[in-house]
Amino acid sequence: MYQRDGNHTMITIKFDEKGLVPVIAQDKTTKDVLMLAYANKEAVDLTRSTGYAHYYSRSRNKLWKKGEESGHLQKVHEILVDCDEDAVIYLVDQLTAACHTGYRSCFYRRLDGTVSGERMFDPDEVYKKSE
Amino acid sequence: MYQRDGNHTMITIKFDEKGLVPVIAQDKTTKDVLMLAYANKEAVDLTRSTGYAHYYSRSRNKLWKKGEESGHLQKVHEILVDCDEDAVIYLVDQLTAACHTGYRSCFYRRLDGTVSGERMFDPDEVYKKSE
Numbered sequence: 001m002y003q004r005d006g007n008h009t010m011i012t013i014k015f016d017e018k019g020l021v022p023v024i025a026q027d028k029t030t031k032d033v034l035m036l037a038y039a040n041k042e043a044v045d046l047t048r049s050t051g052y053a054h055y056y057s058r059s060r061n062k063l064w065k066k067g068e069e070s071g072h073l074q075k076v077h078e079i080l081v082d083c084d085e086d087a088v089i090y091l092v093d094q095l096t097a098a099c100h101t102g103y104r105s106c107f108y109r110r111l112d113g114t115v116s117g118e119r120m121f122d123p124d125e126v127y128k129k130s131e
Numbered sequence: 132m133y134q135r136d137g138n139h140t141m142i143t144i145k146f147d148e149k150g151l152v153p154v155i156a157q158d159k160t161t162k163d164v165l166m167l168a169y170a171n172k173e174a175v176d177l178t179r180s181t182g183y184a185h186y187y188s189r190s191r192n193k194l195w196k197k198g199e200e201s202g203h204l205q206k207v208h209e210i211l212v213d214c215d216e217d218a219v220i221y222l223v224d225q226l227t228a229a230c231h232t233g234y235r236s237c238f239y240r241r242l243d244g245t246v247s248g249e250r251m252f253d254p255d256e257v258y259k260k261s262e
Contacts (some may be wrong), residue, residue, distance in 0.1 A: 008244030022153055024164055031162035033155055036218040048242070080247065082237040087167040089238050096203050101215050106213040107220050111179070113139035116211065 014086040015041060020056060021088055025066075025098060028077050028091045034098035035106040039088065047076055053090050054061075071128050072096045096120050100127065146172060146219040151187060152219055156197075156229060159208050159218035159222045166237040168197075170219065178207055182223050201257050203227045227251050231258065 015021050016050035020038040028033055037113025039047070043054040043063055053066040053074035074092035081088055097120035099106040146152050149170040159164055170178070174185040176195055184197040184205035198204035205223035212219055226249035230237040239248025 011240060011242055011244050013242075022167060024155055026164055026166065033157055033164065033220055034156065036153060036213060041217055078247075079242040080238040081242055082167060082238055083234070083239070084237070085230050087237075088242075089164055101214050103214070106215070106218075107211040108214070109142060109212055111142055111144075111210040111219075113142050116209075 009079045011085055013041075013044060013081060013088065014084070016086070018058075020058070021086060023053075023055060024087070024089045024095070025053060025074060025092050026089050027094055029093070032105050033107055034074075034092070034094055034104070044079075044088070049078070051076055053092055061094065066098075069094065070096075070100070072098065072126075074098070102126075142212045142216055144172075144175060144212060147217070150188075151189070152217060154184075154186060155218070155220045156184060156205060156223050156225070160224070163236050164238055165205075165225055165235070166224070170254065172200055175210075175219070178210070182207055183222070184223055192216065196221050197229075198226060201227075201231070203229065203257075205229070233257075 013021050014079050021039045023039045025038050025117050026080045031071045038058055039056040040056040043056050046054040049103040052117040054065045055063045072095045074094050076090045076092050097104045100123060101125045103117040104120050109115055144152050154168050154170045155237050156165040168186040169189055171187040174187050177185040184207050186195045188195045203226045205225050205233045207221045209222040230236045231254060232250040233250045233252045233254045235251050236248050240246055
């Protein structure tokens, strides 16, 4: 996954003051943008070492393996970095859907509220409520 | 560009504590992710009213029309919002290239430093140094 030919230097990602970098998850095949999330260094390192997308949840303040609850894992084929080295793309194979709402992509609505995305599952079936 | 059919409600974007929202500029045709930048409310409003991508520069602390210096404008066809309403996609027609380095996309390198993108112009020719 990370071939080195000796002529290139690993890019050092610039994490922000909270230690995070925004990550765009993009479907490797359809090129749809699936989600925007954040990663800390540990999440990027785990993504590289395991080949599966890891993020850092800002609301739960914890490292997060995408799909750990739903099973909707993201297999990461490549990591791209932008010119400023402060934003990242994970090029992924997405199992089922990226969004917890059941849509394939989190970006399933236009600004006017109309729906442009495709729903892949019923979240009530996937994220079981505790009884 | 923003048809309303009466059954949908305009989404209210959640700007962060700095008044910004991350914006992914995606090529409408190739679906390449071109750049990740930030917008404040004024930038989103101007994008909607003019049809051209506007952002807010965090380094220069000012509103910024993409291409105002280089001429590499982004005509915005659609604005998508994510499930949490705190991230946005501009679906654009990109003139020439998005990146100030001359590459079509700002995400022209892999994490290992190898180049995957295509260079479209020489930045020294486009961003003239003052003499």
